[in-house]
Amino acid sequence: MTQQRRVILEELQKLDSHPTADEVYERARRRLPRISLGTVYRNLEILSECGLIQKLELGGTQKRFDGRVENHCHVRCIRCGRISDVPMAPLTTIENRIRGASDYEIIGSRLEFIGVCPQCKKEH
């Protein structure tokens, strides 16, 4: 656990937004000005393999990262790209329903909602 890795983890856990690697880099740089973007990517990868953070491959071109690891789903604003958590029970029911209908061995699921966030709704 290096200084860099710890700072990246801490910054991510501090936020309840779902930052991109770039945004994590910006924040880490305030505390460690010489940290490199490569280090941020590498550590985000390692931390998500360890299960300390979550890597989100949702819509849009960039991956996002989440300091919360419990199973939960997300809403993405179609206008500004902001991502928020959705307070909702897990999807075990749906997953079970699928198990009969598909010949795949189902491991998990990913549910993402698309909508307009309160702020963008106001600005319209």
Added chain:
Amino acid sequence: MTQQRRVILEELQKLDSHPTADEVYERARRRLPRISLGTVYRNLEILSECGLIQKLELGGTQKRFDGRVENHCHVRCIRCGRISDVPMAPLTTIENRIRGASDYEIIGSRLEFIGVCPQCKKEH
């Protein structure tokens, strides 16, 4: 509706896999050897805007395209990346449940399952 656009659409409708732009390019090239990759990307974009095909932004680094436009969901094999359709009723129930729980204006949702496809299961 140019020759190129028609060929791209036809090739996509012929398949029940969910090809990447590259795979569509390969197939289109068999019929129009001088077609360019840029043309394929451009037309896939246009066709999906017209609602003649569907653009899938699922997990993984590449976008995929689907000749079927009815609302349905997908399973992705975690080993080989193959994507299959899931025969399942639409998710209006879940979407409605979310509408109360979030302050976003919900427009739609995207549900993807992750699993192991029959072939990879066998090879294991």
Added chain:
DNA sequence: TCCGTATTAGTAACTATTCTCAAAAGAGAA
């Protein structure tokens, strides 16, 4: 403290996609 391994910063390389632009192909009117 010393030593072997892991990690870093910096940069180059890569991949998927989009953009640019001159040339070619449609499509509508005469």
Added chain:
DNA sequence: TTCTCTTTTGAGAATAGTTACTAATACGGA
């Protein structure tokens, strides 16, 4: 059909996000 105007094309350059490489540095156990 031929003329014009607009759209689309092919080829390649440009971009964005991410990953790989490498010499130098930091870590952590004996």
